[in-house]
Amino acid sequence: MSLWAIGAVKSLLVLVFVLQLSAFLLWIERKGSALIQNRIGANRANIFGVVPFNLGFLNTLVADPIKMFTKEDFIPAGCDRFLHALAPFMALFPALITFAAIPFGDSIVLGGETVELRVVDLDVGLLYILAMVSMGVYGAVIAGWASNNRWALLGSIRGSAQMISYELAMGLALVSVVLSYGTLDMQDMVHAQGRTVLGFLPAWGVFFQPVAFIIIFVAGMAESKRVPFDIPEAESELIAGYFTEYSGGKQASFMLADFAEVVVVAGLVTTLFFGGWQFPWLAADGFHLPLMGTIEVSALVVTLLQLMAFSLKVLFFCWLQILVRWTVPRFRYDQLMDLGWKGMLPIALANVVFTAALILARGEGS
Amino acid sequence: MSVISKDPALLHDGDEPDNRAISEIVELQMGPSHPATHGTIKFNLKLDGETVIACDTEVGYLHRGFEKMCEQGTWTQTIPYTDRLNYASPLINNFLFCEAAERLAGVTVPERCSYIRTILSEMSRVADHLTCLGMSATEVGAISVGFYMVEAREILYNLSQHITGARVTVSYGRIGGLTRDLPDDFEERMRAAIAHTRTVMGDAEKLLERNRIFIQRMAGVGIISKEDTISYGITGPLLRATGVRRDLRKDEPYMMYDRVEFNVPVGTKGDNWDRFSVRFEEVIESLKIIEQLLGQIEPGPVKVDDPTIYMPDKAKVYNSIEGLMAQFKIVIEGVRIPAGEIYFAGEAANGELGFFLVSDGSGRPYRVRVRPPCFYAMGALAQMLVGGGIADIISTFGMINMIGGECDR
Numbered sequence: 001m002s003l004w005a006i007g008a009v010k011s012l013l014v015l016v017f018v019l020q021l022s023a024f025l026l027w028i029e030r031k032g033s034a035l036i037q038n039r040i041g042a043n044r045a046n047i048f049g050v051v052p053f054n055l056g057f058l059n060t061l062v063a064d065p066i067k068m069f070t071k072e073d074f075i076p077a078g079c080d081r082f083l084h085a086l087a088p089f090m091a092l093f094p095a096l097i098t099f100a101a102i103p104f105g106d107s108i109v110l111g112g113e114t115v116e117l118r119v120v121d122l123d124v125g126l127l128y129i130l131a132m133v134s135m136g137v138y139g140a141v142i143a144g145w146a147s148n149n150r151w152a153l154l155g156s157i158r159g160s161a162q163m164i165s166y167e168l169a170m171g172l173a174l175v176s177v178v179l180s181y182g183t184l185d186m187q188d189m190v191h192a193q194g195r196t197v198l199g200f201l202p203a204w205g206v207f208f209q210p211v212a213f214i215i216i217f218v219a220g221m222a223e224s225k226r227v228p229f230d231i232p233e234a235e236s237e238l239i240a241g242y243f244t245e246y247s248g249g250k251q252a253s254f255m256l257a258d259f260a261e262v263v264v265v266a267g268l269v270t271t272l273f274f275g276g277w278q279f280p281w282l283a284a285d286g287f288h289l290p291l292m293g294t295i296e297v298s299a300l301v302v303t304l305l306q307l308m309a310f311s312l313k314v315l316f317f318c319w320l321q322i323l324v325r326w327t328v329p330r331f332r333y334d335q336l337m338d339l340g341w342k343g344m345l346p347i348a349l350a351n352v353v354f355t356a357a358l359i360l361a362r363g364e365g366s
Numbered sequence: 367m368s369v370i371s372k373d374p375a376l377l378h379d380g381d382e383p384d385n386r387a388i389s390e391i392v393e394l395q396m397g398p399s400h401p402a403t404h405g406t407i408k409f410n411l412k413l414d415g416e417t418v419i420a421c422d423t424e425v426g427y428l429h430r431g432f433e434k435m436c437e438q439g440t441w442t443q444t445i446p447y448t449d450r451l452n453y454a455s456p457l458i459n460n461f462l463f464c465e466a467a468e469r470l471a472g473v474t475v476p477e478r479c480s481y482i483r484t485i486l487s488e489m490s491r492v493a494d495h496l497t498c499l500g501m502s503a504t505e506v507g508a509i510s511v512g513f514y515m516v517e518a519r520e521i522l523y524n525l526s527q528h529i530t531g532a533r534v535t536v537s538y539g540r541i542g543g544l545t546r547d548l549p550d551d552f553e554e555r556m557r558a559a560i561a562h563t564r565t566v567m568g569d570a571e572k573l574l575e576r577n578r579i580f581i582q583r584m585a586g587v588g589i590i591s592k593e594d595t596i597s598y599g600i601t602g603p604l605l606r607a608t609g610v611r612r613d614l615r616k617d618e619p620y621m622m623y624d625r626v627e628f629n630v631p632v633g634t635k636g637d638n639w640d641r642f643s644v645r646f647e648e649v650i651e652s653l654k655i656i657e658q659l660l661g662q663i664e665p666g667p668v669k670v671d672d673p674t675i676y677m678p679d680k681a682k683v684y685n686s687i688e689g690l691m692a693q694f695k696i697v698i699e700g701v702r703i704p705a706g707e708i709y710f711a712g713e714a715a716n717g718e719l720g721f722f723l724v725s726d727g728s729g730r731p732y733r734v735r736v737r738p739p740c741f742y743a744m745g746a747l748a749q750m751l752v753g754g755g756i757a758d759i760i761s762t763f764g765m766i767n768m769i770g771g772e773c774d775r
Contacts, residue, residue, distance in 0.1 A: 037513035150394050154416065154756070227507045228579055236402045236505040236760050327573070329580045330507030332757040333416055 010119045011100070018099050021318070022259035023061050029259075029322050036326045068252035076148060076245045083146035088246065088253035091139025095260035098132040101125035102267045103187045105277045105306045108299075117277070117307075118187065125186040126174055129268060130167070133223055136261065137163040140225070140232055140242045143254070147245035155241025158333055159232030163223055165340035170219035172348035173212040176355040177272055180208050190276030194283065202280045205273040211351045213273045215344050217317075220265030222340070224258055227325045231333055266317035270310065274317075277310040391419065398427050402505055402760050406770030407744075409751075409759065416755045421748040425741070428770035436734035440700025441467055444731060446537045451736065452772040453534050454497045455490035455715045457526065459772075460539035465620060466710035466721040467541045471703040473675055478666040479543050484622040485659045486529070486538070487712075488652040489556070492563060493522045494715030494767075495645045495652075502642070502764035503574060506583050506757075511573050518566040521559045528555065541701050542676040543669025553660055560653050567649060575646070584639040588750040588762030595636065599742040602717020603644045604766065608636035614713040621712075626658045641765040675701055700729025707733075716740045716767055738772040 027042065034041025044063075075084060102125075105117030122128050137160050144156020181189045195203040206213045222229040233241030240246075243254045270276060281287050282305060287295040297305070331339065392413045397403030406428045412420035432451070436444045448463045449456040461483040468475060475483075500515030523533045528549055530536040538545055574580045590598075592608040605612055613630040615623040631647035633640025669676045673692035682689030705727035711720030717739030724733035743766045750762050 033510070037510050038517055039513065150392065158416075227509075230507070231757070234507070234757070236507075237757050239401060326510050328508065328577060329503065329574075329583060330757075331579055332583055333755060335579075335582050 006115055007119070010115075010117075014099050014104070014119050015096060017104075018096055018260055018263050019256070020061070021263050021314070022256050023065070025259045025262060025318055025322070026064065026255070027061070028319065029325075032319070032322050033326045036323075065252065069249040071248035073248040073250060074245075079148040079245065080146040083142050084245075085250070087139050087143035087146055088250040088257075089139075090142055091136060091257040092253045092260065094132045094135035094139075095257045095264060098129055098261075098264045099267055101128045101186055102264075102271050103190055103276060104310045105303060107187075108303050116187065117303075121187070123183075123185040126178060126184045129186075129264075130171060130174060133170075133261075133264070134163070134167055136223065136257070139254070139257065143246065144242035147242070149245050151238045151240075152242050152244045155232045155234075155238045155244070158238075159225065159242055161333075162225075162229065162231060162336060162340070165337060166219040166222040166229075166344070169215055169340060169344035169348045170223070172345065172352055173209075173215040173219070174272075176212045176348070176352045177205065177209055177216075179352070179355045179359060181205075186271050186276070190271060190278060193275040194278050196281065202275055202278065204275045204278075209273065209351075209355070211347060213269065215348050215351070216272065217265070217269050219340075219344065220261075220268060221321055221324065222336075224261035224265055224321070226258060226262070226321065228328045228330050229336065230330055231336055234330055262318055262321050263314065265321065266314045269317050270313040274313050275309075276313075277306040279305045279309040282306070282309075396756075396759065402763060404768070404770055406774065407768060411756075411759075413756070416757075418751050418754055418756070418759065421751045421759075423744055423747050425744050426774050428774040430775065432775040433734050433736065436731050438730075440729045441541055441703060441731055442696070442701060444734060445539060445541075446535065449535045449537055450771050451738065451775070452494065452714060452716065452719070452769045454767075454769055455494035456534055456536050457486045457490040457530075457538060458494075458712070458714045459719065460536060461487055461621070462710070462712040462714065462719055463721050464539040464541050465712065466708055466723050467701075467703060469710055470706055470708040470723055470725055471541065471675065471701070473542050473670055473672070475543055475670060476667045478547075478664060479668040480621050481659055481663040482544060482548060482668060483539070484626075485556070485656055485663070486526075487621070488655045488659075489522055489525070489559075491715045492649050492652045492656075493519045493526075495649045496522075496563070496566075498715075498764070498767040499570070499642065499645055499649075502761065503570070503580075505760045505764050506580065508574060508577075508580060511570050514566045514569055518559075518563045521562055525552075525555050525559055528552075540669065540676060541703075542672065543667075547668045556656065556660060560656060563649070563653060567646070570646075575643075581639060583757070583761055584642055584765075585637055586635075587638045587754060587758045588641075588765065589635060589637045590746055590750050592636065594746065594749065598746040600717065600739075600746060601742070602713070602715070602739050603641055603648065604636075604717065604743055606630065607633035607640035607644045609634050614711060614718060618711075620710075622659060622662075623655075625662060626655045628652075628655050638761050638765045645765075696729075702727065702729050711737065714739055716769065716772070717743075719772075736772075736775055738775060740766060740768045741773045744768060744773060 030042040075081060100119035101122045103116070103118035107114050107116045109115070140159035140163070141156045144152040144154075144159070147153070178184055181192055183189060189205070193202065193204050197203045197207070201207065225232050233243065238244070243251055246254060282297070282302060287297060394411045394413055395408060396411055397408040398405050403409070406425075408424040408427070410422040410424065411418055432447055435447055445460060445463060448459040451459040496515040496519040500512040500519070503515070504512030526536060527533050529552065530538040530545070590608070592610060595605050595608045596610070601612065609632050611630050611632050614620075616630055628651045629647075631644050631651065633644050673689070674695075677683075677696050678689045678692050683693045684690075703725040705725055707722070707724040709720055709722045711718045713719075718737065719739055720737035722733070722735035722737070723731060726732040747763070747766065751759055754762070
């Protein structure tokens with residue numbers, strides 16, 4: 001098996017995972033919000049009305065895409081047609097490829113070759129993620145600019161200001177994470193979280209960098225432009241913000257990009273702070289339970305458990321973001337900026353200094 | 367604080383211009399087809415960045431000629447039009463119009479009728495406030511709270527449907543009484559609805575009143591001083607939010623409001639947070655009023671026994687010549703109200719809802735003039751919005767609770 005084939009399969013796998021999870025999240029969001037709000041939610045998906053029960057998330061997997069992509073693709077007069085068409089892809093593409101650096105499993109041996117369970121074996125994975133997340137802003141800005149609509153323009157101005165502000169806090173929080181792991185390679189970070197501390201506690205990053213976790217999670221939610229950070233698209237203020245003038249498949253792309261960003265944030269948080277694919281107390285040869293000794297497990301089961309652990313953790317953080325989205329109101333533009341610049345940035349900076357001082361004091365620095 | 371001076375065109379001689387670079391002023395027309403403007407209002411905004419430096423409010427998109435329409439029919443035929451004034455609390459409009467007409471005609475309705483009117487007015491007030499609070503919460507992003515409140519309102523609307531046969535187009539009041547008595551299970555269902563509303567208000571309190579984002583969005587936004595509020599003629603929760611304890615239910619009691627104990631909640635600063643809190647507390651007070659009235663109400667007739675005012679029973683219509691004539695006269699000529707004029711106002715959910723009625727002694731109104739509470743607030747809206755951001759328009763406009771049907775008539 002050539003490396004190319006393996007790479008292609010892995011890319012496809014991750015792409016399908018992110019896309020399907022995004023579509024699945026749309027269903028979870030519709031059903032979850034219904035659950036929160038005492039409603040029934042999406043229950044109309046069926047095949048010509050012959051299936052006696054509701055087809056659940058086929059709603060978003062099949063019905064919604066069919067609906068969205070068969071709608072009229074309306075392009076308003078006076079807009080920049082090229083940029084107008086480009087913007088949805090500029091929004092969706094970075095969101096989809098960000099996941100490439102996130103490891104979803106340990107390396108496995110396949111046909112005599114060692115295969116890393118992530119798309120690219122990038123030793124600067126974190127920088128790559130930071131770069132790709134920043135790319136997302138272009139989609140919003142170009143969409144607002146190309147639409148020839150003042151609401152859209154206002155939305156994109158808000159969006160660019162918001163994303164740039166929160167990237168700073170996020171970047172600084174990532175610096176403290178990098179300091180404590182001593183690596184930029186995300187696979188190494190996950191490996192480092194496989195230990196236990198005090199004999200029973202998995203050595204997850206959240207126990208070492210709780211402040212960074214909160215900042216990255218909040219900033220990540222701000223990057224994905226969802227309530228309470230949805231001021232670029234605040235539907236009651238700016239109609240639909242930067243994608244006011246989009247319809248059909250292009251609008252679906254923006255929605256999908258938002259959900260893909262949710263998945264990316266969940267994946268990032270999982271990898272950095274919650275052990276990534278690490279199943280608690282599971283090593284390559286089996287479980288090492290505290291007080292109970294070792295239980296041997298075959299390599300295949302270990303891999304499957306790790307994949308499952310990663311998926312469940314990602315799903316949990318996706319759900320957490322949905323829960324937050326349906327619980328709190330939206331910030332105002334200036335309050336959001338205050339929170340970013342006066343709240344999170346100084347805390348992140350202090351966290352970096354504190355982490356660095358701690359490492360220096362323990363003599364690990366030099 | 368003169369925020370208007372940021373506009374270079376509005377600077378007076380000798381004013382210090384703003385030191386920062388003045389960006390290009392953007393004109394933006396917000397509405398009528400904008401999610402926050404209900405399709406019934408338009409703001410012509412001048413924006414400096416996101417700051418509103420000038421606002422021209424246009425109303426009238428829902429003007430239907432209510433007052434002129436009223437002159438075309440009989441007094442009774444006016445009642446369905448009043449349903450469409452404030453369509454979030456149609457029963458209050460109904461009853462206040464009937465009260466005004468009865469006062470002009472010198473009719474006193476039976477006690478039970480007055481009790482029912484008071485209970486249902488308070489029920490409508492709760493529904494109206496729930497709409498306002500829930501929709502405002504939704505518009506600032508707390509969609510779940512909106513759904514909780516709309517669910518509670520739905521129970522009240524269903525109850526209204528059970529009583530009157532309709533959710534909005536109730537037409538339940540009649541001059542001299544009501545169309546029919548309450549259904550037997552009313553008290554049971556009303557108490558269940560009160561219990562549910564209390565639960566919802568508890569949830570909303572947890573989700574909003576202690577939510578820092580929400581408080582930040584509302585506090586200190588859309589401020590208008592007590593003096594300005596009075597001079598604009600603004601009444602109701604908006605006036606009480608500035609600290610004026612003015613409530614027609616308390617100050618000029620009508621119906622059965624003098625037989626119940628309730629507080630009039632007031633604010634201090636007159637910002638959106640005060641408005642929100644005042645409405646929030648009023649829901650709680652209204653529920654208390656309903657409970658007290660449910661304990662006091664006695665069985666009895668719900669209409670006056672006067673065939674020139676209220677149509678006689680069908681048994682009389684079918685079996686006696688006098689009954690048949692009375693029905694014919696009321697249907698064809700209308701209720702004859704002695705010539706004269708009256709202004710009667712009551713406390714509707716949004717403030718003072720007044721009816722100025724002129725009768726020439728025939729069965730048709732000579733003139734009907736409505737004093738809609740939110741029209742006056744719309745006049746002051748520009749003052750509340752200038753200096754704030756686009757996002758503040760949403761919360762301020764939401765708390766004013768402009769109802770197109772009432773404002774534009």
